[in-house]
Each structure stands twice: as structure tokens, then as C-alpha cells.
Amino acid sequence: MYSYPIKSSMVKIVLQRLRAISEENGEEKKEENPSMASLKGKEKSGKGARSDRSKVKCMKQWSTWAMKKAKVITHYGFIPLIIVIGMNTEPKPQLSQLLSPV
Known part of the structure; x- marks a missing residue:
């Protein structure tokens, strides 16, 4: 059996996609590097x-x-909308x- 070498760029892409999926699902993003928190600046404190x-x-x-609803x-709703618009034009065609297609 032949095994493919895993490149670090592949791993990065997979991790980015997993993060994007977890953010879409509403999960909180965790800090990977604690030193990055100090670079982001101070956050507001208090209930506000x-x-x-x-x-x-x-x-x-x-x-x-x-x-998602839209x-x-x-x-x-697209095809029914086209049919309704087509039926309200002049000359008024029948549904058939x-x-x-002709």
C-alpha cells in the first residue's frame, strides 16, 4: 500500500476549514496562543x-x-415567481x- 506524504500546507487548510465550520455552528473560537491576547488590545470590562x-x-x-431561510x-420560489409574472403579462398566456418548451 502506498501512503501519501502529508504536507504542512494540507494540514493548515484542513484546520482552517474545521475552524470555519465550528464558527458557523456557533462554537466559540479558542485562543491558540496566549501571547496573541496581549497584541489584540484590552477588552472592555464590566456588564456593558x-x-x-x-x-x-x-x-x-x-x-x-x-x-438560510432566504x-x-x-x-x-423562483420558478413559481416566473410563472406568475408570465401569466400577468400581455398577451395573457395559458399555464400550458x-x-x-415550444
Whole structure:
């Protein structure tokens, strides 16, 4: 059996994709390097910072939910929308004329 060599670039790509998937699922991103926290600057302290973070998280979750619903509505509603628009034009065709390929 032949085994393929694993390149470090492959590992990095896989890790980036796994992080992106975990962020989409709403999991918290963990700090990999504690020294990076000091480079990011000081965070707000107190209850206001928590509510700001929760508002941002809520907005992200809401926008993700809304985009998923919009995708489903667009997927199932596009052809019926075209049929309705076609039936309201002049001259008014019948449904069979709209659906036939000729």
C-alpha cells in the first residue's frame, strides 16, 4: 500500500476549514496562543462588554438564520415567481403555454 506524504500546507487548510465550520455552528473560537491576547488590545470590562458581545452574537445568529431561510425561499420560489409574472403579462398566456418548451 502506498501512503501519501502529508504536507504542512494540507494540514493548515484542513484546520482552517474545521475552524470555519465550528464558527458557523456557533462554537466559540479558542485562543491558540496566549501571547496573541496581549497584541489584540484590552477588552472592555464590566456588564456593558458582555451585552455588546451577546448582541453581536445574536445578530450573527439572526443573520445566519435569515440567510438560510432566504436561500430556501429563493430555491423553491423562483420558478413559481416566473410563472406568475408570465401569466400577468400581455398577451395573457395559458399555464400550458408557459410550461411547454415550444
